[in-house]
Amino acid sequence: MILYNITVNVERDVEDEWLQWMKSTHIPEVLSTGMFHENKFFKIMHDSEDTGSNYSVQYFAKDMHQVMSYQHEYFDKHNAIVQQKFPKKLAIFITLLEEV
Template sequence: MIIYNVTTHVDHSVHDAWLKWMQEEHIPEVLNTGCFTNHQLVKLLETDETEGITYAVQYYADSKAAYNRYTSIYAARLRQAVADKWGDKTVGFRSLMQVVH
């Protein structure tokens, strides 16, 4: 199992709109690519929230090939949509993880 994690710091001024957009538009669009089987949206705790709130979305893929399909076909367009909509009001980074039992 592969976990594609996207951590995003969200400015207070757009927080509510961003969260609604993530839940109603962006996450469903990522899942509709067919590359991921599930997801989890979490809020990071014990972080400095002076300038905003930090979230992570974890998308679960059955294989590295499914993740690679996402990055090669869909990722650039979806990342650009985030940049176009939120500009410098969000800052994110991505990490790729593998479940170890």
């Protein structure tokens, strides 16, 4: 199993809107691609002096082939929507983890 983890720093002035949009729109759209079979969504708990809050958006795939298919077929479209909706309000880092 592969964990496709997206760590997001969200500026506080759009945090509530972003959370609602993630839960109601973005996560369901990513899951509807069929490339991931499960999702988890966490707020990262730590004291931060920066201007935002940090979240981990986790998608679970059967294998690396599904992750690569998502990247090639859907990532650019989904990323463009995120950037258009929340311009310069998010810092995003993607990490891939393999279950051992």
